[in-house]
Amino acid sequence: MTITLPDEMRDRLERDARAGGFATVDEYVLSLVREDLVRGDEVPDPAPTRLTPRNRAELEAMLDEGMSSGGDVIADAAFRGERRRVLLEKLARKSGVAS
Template sequence: MTTLNISLPDEVRSLADEQVASGRFASVSDYVASLIREDGERAERQRVEGQLLRRLNAGPARAVTDADFDAVRGRLEAEIARRRKP
């Protein structure tokens, strides 16, 4: 694990302390790590959505079956799992 020292405005530190006090996080470090992880996941969702939109706009529409959705879901889940491995 790497140590990172950051400066926070008092109001932001108070918000982080409130999250810890609520019991949702064990420490401010856990809270910040969670925020960074969520931001990475959000960026990945946006990337995937962008790819999907480009493909949707790339040609004429066709019927999509449950098998098509299952295949896409399987590829996405495999990719997400691969990226989460340390």
């Protein structure tokens, strides 16, 4: 989808996106649309809102919380292999392909 905006509105969106910690105006506008849909009781995707950071500050806070939430994880070859196996199983179930 392409939306054409007047220059002054585009400038305002760019400033607001930067101030909100968004990498792009697209991300900022998408977050505004999501918030509007949630207020209307329509959620555009199944991702819980609490797991979707709205800006860089929220993302950093979520990362800090995750880093201090538990013990160390050793991400060796066995760990990566297990994560890959689980992901492939989920993808197979989602696409209806038997594994």
